[in-house]
Amino acid sequence: MKKELLDKINKKQALIGIIGLGYVGLPLMLEFCENDFKVLGFDKDESKEKLLNKGKSYIKHISEERIKKQWEKGNFEATTDFERLKEPDALIMCVPTPLDKHREPDMSYIVSTAKVIQKYMRKGQLITLESTTYPGTTDELLLPLFENAFIEQDISNEKLRVGEDFFLAFSPEREDPNNPNYNTKTIPKVVGGTTPACLEVAKALYDEVIVQTVPVSSTQAAEATKLLENIYRSINIALVNELKMVFHKMDIDIWEVIEAAKTKPFGYHAFYPGPGLGGHCIPIDPFYLTWKAREYEMNTRFIELAGEINTYQPYFVLHRAMEVLNDRKKSLNGARILILGLAYKKNVDDTRESPSARIPFPKTDRGF
Numbered sequence: 241m242k243k244e245l246l247d248k249i250n251k252k253q254a255l256i257g258i259i260g261l262g263y264v265g266l267p268l269m270l271e272f273c274e275n276d277f278k279v280l281g282f283d284k285d286e287s288k289e290k291l292l293n294k295g296k297s298y299i300k301h302i303s304e305e306r307i308k309k310q311w312e313k314g315n316f317e318a319t320t321d322f323e324r325l326k327e328p329d330a331l332i333m334c335v336p337t338p339l340d341k342h343r344e345p346d347m348s349y350i351v352s353t354a355k356v357i358q359k360y361m362r363k364g365q366l367i368t369l370e371s372t373t374y375p376g377t378t379d380e381l382l383l384p385l386f387e388n389a390f391i392e393q394d395i396s397n398e399k400l401r402v403g404e405d406f407f408l409a410f411s412p413e414r415e416d417p418n419n420p421n422y423n424t425k426t427i428p429k430v431v432g433g434t435t436p437a438c439l440e441v442a443k444a445l446y447d448e449v450i451v452q453t454v455p456v457s458s459t460q461a462a463e464a465t466k467l468l469e470n471i472y473r474s475i476n477i478a479l480v481n482e483l484k485m486v487f488h489k490m491d492i493d494i495w496e497v498i499e500a501a502k503t504k505p506f507g508y509h510a511f512y513p514g515p516g517l518g519g520h521c522i523p524i525d526p527f528y529l530t531w532k533a534r535e536y537e538m539n540t541r542f543i544e545l546a547g548e549i550n551t552y553q554p555y556f557v558l559h560r561a562m563e564v565l566n567d568r569k570k571s572l573n574g575a576r577i578l579i580l581g582l583a584y585k586k587n588v589d590d591t592r593e594s595p596s597a598r599i600p601f602p603k604t605d606r607g608f
Contacts, residue, residue, distance in 0.1 A: 518584020
């Protein structure tokens, strides 16, 4: 199985299936297409299927020209028919991993997708998870489902053998939408496999489209890598947000301080204050580790404190708005306030978790 799959990958004859055609799955699909692979894209959203199969884009920073070019070449097809999951040689899961109302991991998208794969998978397929999640998800949650696929399909009473009958890996997405310096192709790709054979096959696949792959010892190490990256950012953003509030009281310009600190050529990396955290990664991912750590009777105090500070920032913005209006002898009630930019970063149309939408200005009959 491994030799046949590696041969297909090396000859670019492997059909790639990408499940979830959002901010992660769509650019990844295009990278495979632009490197001469055929791609079958899966999404339950019929509007995405219809737009892609007309060569049109639905994400602002992904140009329609880029999609149309690959569509005209016949390099991809979008579908909502998940029975076709048996067709691809490699399946890449790019589904959401949000938090539930109790701010605990919502694994429903991963589980439901995995169960659909289980229903249709065949021998010889590589399955890779790219969704950010807690360490252990791939081997503890997905592996048992896929091992029992043929039993569930009533094909055999024996389990499928990982690393022989099928291959399982985790490779965290590292998308930064509309980054002018880095894109899907140029951002190094961390890859961890359930077995050495799984790692070999997954690495071979990503080597075809990514400039550098970074193999690690296990799926757990790969899962932890993505969490570390986002926890690092969350904690440092919280630090500079806290300093922003402290320096404001001291009548010190935080921006001037940051610019001065940046002149040190070592030991310092600049982070900037803002109204809080937005996007689908930094406000959410750290709490996947917080949740998992409780299983080991560990408290992640840095993560939780950073979350408290960053969550408070919209209220700090409200407080500052009140102060500025009071300085001009105006009240917040009845004031007309313009908010420029609702997305979590400039020049993107992704408003998920955006703190701008959570700034608690009192509403009038016209809205904010």
